[in-house]
Amino acid sequence: xxxxxxxxxxxxxxxLAEISKSYMExxxxxxxxxxxxxxxxxxxxxMDPGNKDYLNSIYCSFHTIRGxxxxxxxxxxxxxxxxxxxxxxxxxxxxxxxxxxxxNLVLDSVNFIKKLSNNNKIMTDSQFSGEVERHVQSMxxxxxxxxxxxxxxxxxxxxxGEILVQEGAMDRADVEDxxxxxxxxxxxxxxxxxxxxxxxxxASDIIKAIRMQKVRNTGSGDQYVKIPLERLxxxxxxxxxxxxxxxxxxxEAVLRFGSNDALTIESSKAYHLITDVKNILKELRMxxxxxxxxxxxxxxxxxxxxxxxxxMFSTMGENIEVDKEVADRIALPLGxxxxxxxxxxxxxxEDETKRIGNIEVVAYxxxxxxxxxxxxxxxxxxxxxxxxxxxxxxxxxLSAMKCRLTVDDMNSEGVRVAIILKR
Numbered sequence: 001x002x003x004x005x006x007x008x009x010x011x012x013x014x015x016l017a018e019i020s021k022s023y024m025e026x027x028x029x030x031x032x033x034x035x036x037x038x039x040x041x042x043x044x045x046x047m048d049p050g051n052k053d054y055l056n057s058i059y060c061s062f063h064t065i066r067g068x069x070x071x072x073x074x075x076x077x078x079x080x081x082x083x084x085x086x087x088x089x090x091x092x093x094x095x096x097x098x099x100x101x102x103x104n105l106v107l108d109s110v111n112f113i114k115k116l117s118n119n120n121k122i123m124t125d126s127q128f129s130g131e132v133e134r135h136v137q138s139m140x141x142x143x144x145x146x147x148x149x150x151x152x153x154x155x156x157x158x159x160x161g162e163i164l165v166q167e168g169a170m171d172r173a174d175v176e177d178x179x180x181x182x183x184x185x186x187x188x189x190x191x192x193x194x195x196x197x198x199x200x201x202x203a204s205d206i207i208k209a210i211r212m213q214k215v216r217n218t219g220s221g222d223q224y225v226k227i228p229l230e231r232l233x234x235x236x237x238x239x240x241x242x243x244x245x246x247x248x249x250x251x252e253a254v255l256r257f258g259s260n261d262a263l264t265i266e267s268s269k270a271y272h273l274i275t276d277v278k279n280i281l282k283e284l285r286m287x288x289x290x291x292x293x294x295x296x297x298x299x300x301x302x303x304x305x306x307x308x309x310x311x312m313f314s315t316m317g318e319n320i321e322v323d324k325e326v327a328d329r330i331a332l333p334l335g336x337x338x339x340x341x342x343x344x345x346x347x348x349x350e351d352e353t354k355r356i357g358n359i360e361v362v363a364y365x366x367x368x369x370x371x372x373x374x375x376x377x378x379x380x381x382x383x384x385x386x387x388x389x390x391x392x393x394x395x396x397x398l399s400a401m402k403c404r405l406t407v408d409d410m411n412s413e414g415v416r417v418a419i420i421l422k423r
């Protein structure tokens with residue numbers, strides 16, 4: 001006897017379609033309730049990222065959703081849940097605390113599954129399916145990064161010189177020369193100190209190499225302490241004052257004793273050491289724009305969804321490093337500018353379907369400045385944007401952060417709002 005598909009069976013068995021629909025609604029209702037529980041546990045985990053009970057509860061909840069999604073034959077939700085479950089499994093095994101990046105990814109999974117449970121036809125939207133694909137790949141990359149950190153200590157310790165060569169900051173011959181001098185000339189000075197002393201690389205290159213070394217040599221037994229930004233700023237202020245004093249002492253020593261005098265030479269050495277310390281302390285304040293861009297993406301997608309707009313939103317350059325205070329505060333003005341650009345673009349749009357096109361936020365370095373460009377391919381009135389009170393308020397906020405705001409029409413090919421800040 002031939003096996004009939006579900007539709008044929010539903011048409012031949014009275015009431016079966018209604019029963020199946022009732023079960024599906026029950027499954028969807030249960031998924032929504034579990035998602036609400038997960039959101040609560042995520043809030044708790046944000047407050048206490050080292051609490052394994054919260055993490056285990058979230059993991060078990062996703063495991064339950066995985067079974068329900070399978071019963072509903074929801075391939076997209078199953079893929080999101082599987083990726084999230086695998087990521088959480090790795091975090092449970094190897095991470096003593098849950099990073100904010102992981103919490104954000106899990107929260108994104110919750111939001112995607114919510115949308116799918118409320119509208120199973122949303123996967124026909126190419127923008128949504130693209131966002132899901134990027135999210136799944138991001139979870140996979142974070143899982144692989146954690147595993148890389150776990151496996152790395154099994155190899156021999158990474159040395160700063162090797163990292164600098166791998167990153168292209170130094171030649172291997174220069175590294176070998178420094179190592180020889182470390183034994184014969186500089187005595188007990190550390191490799192990084194000698195490299196800075198001989199001006200082989202910038203302090204920023206050494207900082208990045210040290211960070212990479214710490215990640216790779218997780219099992220080396222090093223201990224770390226947390227320093228509040230306020231205290232770090234106090235130290236930077238003290239160093240700047242000492243630097244000014246030494247600058248005066250150095251100049252005075254040259255005037256009184258000449259450039260070859262021992263006091264002048266030692267004063268110059270002390271001045272350079274203080275400058276190096278100041279640069280290193282400033283580097284310690286640097287973080288990437290990743291979290292700021294994640295907040296911005298959630299905000300922008302919410303605006304697009306609320307107003308039923310057809311627009312492709314994307315970000316690039318999330319690994320660009322800025323001062324932590326800027327990174328913490330930049331998401332809100334970026335969101336205000338995206339909202340303003342969308343409103344102005346829609347006002348100029350003659351298409352009743354609310355198709356605006358693309359909005360892209362790109363961060364990049366150019367010399368000693370950081371640029372964050374918000375570009376849209378829809379035309380809008382530049383003067384009207386600049387005269388809008390929200391634009392002027394945002395410009396004032398950014399000015400307080402030592403950022404400059406500009407806007408142009410990209411030769412009539414769209415609108416670009418640019419935020420420019422100096423390092």
